[in-house]
Amino acid sequence: MLYLTINETNALLRTAHTDAFHLEVSDDHSAVADETEPMRRVLAGLPPFEPDAYPDSWREWDELVGEVTAHGVTMRRVRVVSEPLTDYVRFLQGLTDRNVRLGEDIRWLPRHLVDQADYTTDEWWLIDNARVAFTIFGTDGDFVGAALTEDPAIVDRCTGIRDALWRKATPHADYAPGG
Template identity: 35%
Template sequence: MEVPQPTFEELFRSAQHSAYHLEMRDAYGLDGDYRAWSAGHRFDPAERWPWWIELVSSAVSRGVAVHRARVVSEPLSSYARYEYELTGGHNVKAGEDVRWLPRRQASGLALPGNDFWLFDGTSVLFNHFAGDGTMTGEELVTEQAVVSLCSSAFAAVWERGVPHEEYQPT
């Protein structure tokens, strides 16, 4: 009997110590929120995505370190600028610590081919995307060699990354 894979939310809610996210794409699904922002409509991300604020703040209140590192091309794509503008009112407000690493400063790093979440240094949830940024699936991996690769990749990006409050996008 095959055991079903836990959902992202289940993995996040069961994290004991850390939930680290590495993002390496310049654009993700260009959904309605992004299109509205591109058209000049500004909104409060905390009002738009209260479930994220609750999920992260709940984890942080349990003592879970929630870190997000973004490897970005500069000048920023329109989508990355959208993310940058929403990060303070969304990710940081929820309790995430966010850092930005210009892609040109990541050339010497060994990075996996996909974005991922690393939970408690024991499991990796890879996010798979189509070329247009649409998410096509997730893959949970607990193989120690893969977990170690992702852990060291995240640590290297984190060390070089600029804290959100200090990052000045070009």
């Protein structure tokens, strides 16, 4: 596997030709530094930021999604979540309309509906059914990069997981958390 920094991971997403799929399975990334205050604000019923305080890292993501989807690439994401939702996942749900407006297709899948044969506890990006970039978090919980592989067995496994979970997941606009 090849280690990628955050910038290299973002550059990888820009190389997608048809599809960039992200699997998220963690109920808590609340230690991510640039999400602490926005999470507090969203859970309090406020906008995530003051109008003049939009973080550069969030702006960069917005630009990346816009750039990638403008080239006709489908950006998809399944969030496998425990119900009832954790505060962190409630925070994500509160921001997902923004991601959808930017061009991402995001679906939700309650963990109890997942067949363990169609699951992984790793979070990753699958790019064009050819490359998998496993998300790496530092000891402080912040995203630090990815581990990239083109191993056909791993790519095939992740493609199968993506397809199985995508079919079962509920589009964001239709998802109403239970539990």
